[in-house]
Every structure is written in C-alpha cells, then in structure tokens.
Amino acid sequence: MKLLRNFLDTIKPNFEKGGKLEKFYPAYDAFETFAFVPGHTAHSGAHIRDAIDLKRTMVTVILAMVPALLFGMWNVGALHYKAIGVDASLLDAFGYGAFKVIPLIAVSYITGLGIEFAAAIMRGHQVNEGYLVTGMLIPLIMPVTMPLWMVAVSTAFAVIIGKEVFGGTGMNILNVALTARAFAFFAYPKNMSGDKVWIDTTTKSGESLVDGYSGATALGEMAGSGSTSFSAMDAFLGFIPGSIGETSTLAILIGAAILIISGIASWKIMASAIVGAAVMGGIFNIFAGYAISPEQQGFMGIPFWHQMLYGGFAFGVVFMATDPVSAAQTERGKWIYGFLVGFFAIMIRIFNPAYPEGIMLAILFMNVMAPLIDHYVVEGNIKRRLKRVNA
C-alpha cells in the first residue's frame, strides 16, 4: 500500500497544472481516489457529512453482488458438465464457469471504463465511479454464451447513449446495465433468448460438444408449455439455466441483506416490488380460468410466490430497481415505483410470451416514469401543506 502511495506521489507532478500530462489528470485522479480516500473535503455549498464517499458506496454494492457472481460461475460450470454428461467436482465446475464468465466481465469493464475515461478527459471532469457497479451488472445479466464483441457493443451503446449523452453518472434516465441488456435483447435476439443460449456446451477451446442441446429457462418453458420442469426449491437455490447472476434467489438475498444493512439500497423499493408482484401474481391466480390458451392458463396458475423465484425478478428488484439515480427519489414515490415495477414485471411476463423476461422492461419503463411519480408526490405534498396553512 505504501509502495503504491509513493508511486502515485512521484508521478503526480506530471498530471498537475503545467505538467506534461495535464490533460490526463482525470485518469490519474480516478486511480488515486480509487485506491485512497481523498484527503480534501468539499468546500462550497451545503453537504451531507458521511463517512463513505461514492466510490466506497459502489464497492459495497459490488461486494453485495459477489455471492450471485460466485454462484453464477459455479452454476455455469455445473450445467455445462451436466449437459455433456460428465460428472464433475465442485471445483471443476467452478473453474469452467470462471473461465467462461471472467472474459465477459473483463470486456464489460474495459469497454465501459475506456469510454468513461475518454469522456472524462474530453470534458475535463473527474472520472465518475458509477461504472464500477454497472460494469459488474452487465455480465451478470447476459447469457454465458454471449459473444464477447456483442457484450462490447451493448456496453458501448449503453454507456454512450444511456449515460454520457445525458451528462454522465447521476444524470442518466435509464439504468445503464439494463439499457445494455435491452439493446442486446433487441439487436441480437438469437443470442439473448430461446433455449440454446443459456448453457455453454463448448469446450474451453471453443469446440461444440453437444449439438442442439436444449436448455430453456424456467420462464421460457412456462411461456411455451405452461409448466416448468424445475421445482421452486431448485429455482430458489439457483440450479436452473438463466443469465449468469440471476439464477440463485438465495445468493441474491444475501446481497440484498448487505445492501439493506449498509443502508445503500432502498428497502422500500424492494419490499413494494415484492408486494406488487404478489398482487399481480394473485390476480393472475384468480383469473387463470379465463386465460386464452392452455399454456397461458398454466403460466397464470402457478402460485404467485413462484413467480418471484423464476427468472431475473429477484436480481432486477435487488440490484437494478434500487439504482439510486434512475429510481424515484421521494420516499412515497419509492413505494409507488417499486410496486409498479413488480406489478408490470409479472404482467409483461405472462401477457407477452415473446418477452418472457418482464422485469427488464418493467424496470426500464418505470425508470422513465420515476420523475413523473416524484413530481406528483412533491406537488401533493405542497398542496397538502398549503391547505394546512390556509385552514
């Protein structure tokens, strides 16, 4: 640590005003403040005093994602060995999964941080730390077979169109990681949906071992046939095919606990999203008899709490819907926002079999609506208080 400090101090003059590399100061600053808590304090305007700054916040979120990530790596390997019919030890499975997942993470970080640094240097701003979390979220919500260049294109699109054009971290309207996924979903549907993409059946050198092995996700099965071969317990623990990080509800709940205890993510959004999903799921349960097809009837008829175990619902609600930038800001707004996220997620899932993953579209839709919700909450507050004053 001392060594790093000394190194940073020796190269610092190059980046300061008048130095040779003055233009690249934002890049230097980003590394320095990432490694060490900056020594200066804010010197203008009103500020909230807090022990952690934004970089430390982001690192906590990444820590919360680690259980889902590790489990996802193991699951990728386990499903792979199961598909090719080989008994593999826990370590073998994990090793294979890590071998497949780490390149995705690397591509996501290199592309995204490259654009962030370029944008910061061009504008002369500080490098924003928001990408630390986004860069980890993007690989976790992609299927493991996703070609690396598609991940790079989706990431670049999301960072530039979803964030930089609005002014960088803190100014984006949509959740950046979900923008990347939505882009990939609509641009490369063959690689993002169906029953061929969720399980990697190639060897480490890339040869295909099993042709046409079909491994649909639980939601894919249900949209297709109205029932799923995975038990609710499997879905809760995560032994099912799906995007890398989304499968294990248990691992995600550990992450949720970290986020709630550290006070970083809003528990109100998570709670109300679960209520919203339960309400919509319950409505579907009641009206399952009126479904237009037997498949839909089967899908509508599953117990409402199963809906929260399958697919990306848990991951989306814990890590994406709570994004402090794109979610509603007012406390009452958070209840409404979260409720509607859960409500629409289940609704899209069941009513539109072409989009079995409803949570992605539900969160993006509510991201767009969040400022409107906030507006009416604030207006309502003003009206109520005016009434009190006038009365």
Added chain:
Amino acid sequence: MSATTEEIKKKPSEPLFGKKNRKLLTDPLDDNNPITVQVLGICSALAITVKLEPAIVMTISVMAVMGIGNVVISAIRNLIPNRVRIIVQLVVVASLVILVDQVLKAFVYDVSKQLSVFVGLIITNCIIMGRFEAFALANGLWKSFLDGIGNAFSYGLILVIVSFFRELFGAGELFGYQIIPSSWYVENGGFYENNGMMLLPPMALIVVALIIWFQRARNTKLIEEN
C-alpha cells in the same frame, strides 16, 4: 456615380445563382436543416429509412413535390384568399403527390410497394406545408423553387445518411447488395451477426439524434447559450 445608386441598380437584376439565391439552397443543408434543426418530418424519417433505395426514391419524390409545389403556390400567391390558403395548399400537394404516386407505380413498382402508404403521406409531411406557408406565399417563382429543392434535398440527405447506417448494420447490405462479407456470419462459421435493433424504428430516432449531436458539436451557430 455614388455608392448608393449602384446598390439600387443592382437589386432588381440579381443573378440566378447569386449569393442570396445560393443561400436558399445551402442554408437548409446545415444551419437550418428541416430534420435535425427544425425537427420536422420525423415520422417519414423513421418509417422509410430501413433501406437505402426507398429512402432515395422518397427523396426524389419529395424534391419533385416540393419544387413544383412551391412554384405553383408562389405563382398563385396573390390570388389565394388568406382564409382558405391551407386548403389550397393541400389541394396542390395532394394533386402533385397523386402524380408522383402514379409515376412510381409505373416505373419502380417494387419500391412503390415498399413505400406503400408513405407516398400518400407526403401530403402530410410538415416540411412541405411549412415551406408553402413560410416561404412560397411571400416570395417569387425562382426563389421559391430553389427553396423547395434545397429543403427537400436537405431532408433527403438526412434520410440517406440514416438509411445508410440502418441498412449497413441492420442487414449488412447497401442497395440490396451484400457489403459485409458473408463468410463473417455465424451461419457460415464466422462471428458476425446483424444488429436487429437497427431495423426497428427506435434506432432511426437514435441515429437522427446522433446526427444532431455531431452537427451541433461542429456548427458553432447552433450551440445554445445557457
């Protein structure tokens, strides 16, 4: 001879492609582009820019309608009662569009089928009505003609740029010819896949937005003060 009289003498005989007239042609290209600056005619920019060929045919059609329409309106501008001018303008556009539609059906039937309803919808293209109202009603024949051609061409230029990117990345083709080597595709053992999002209307909006971004970054006149 004094300077003032010289100026007066020059005025009535401005050359056909004098500085002012040339400006009528070039102004809409950048500073006053109907799509990227005035943000008019967006609907057709979304609808017919999936491929280059229909976009170019559309451009030529709109140029014909706007060039002739502007001249017609300019010729009868002193006869049109102010109260019914919109109806008169509509009649002029509508008859021209029917002509264009018939010509397209006769000579490029395939493209005309691709454009389908959007040829008819040239009538409602806000750029055309806008130029009739804003320019042809108040200016002479030649100027109106230049203005019509200039605006239609600038509109078409954006269409062509947008459809170039959409066809290239969405289908890997230009004018229907394969541009991206077919051996690159996954089906043939390569790695490449067309970007399906390029074929969806939202991507047209995003491409137009990127053009606006690029244009505003370069053209200092368009940079708004905060």
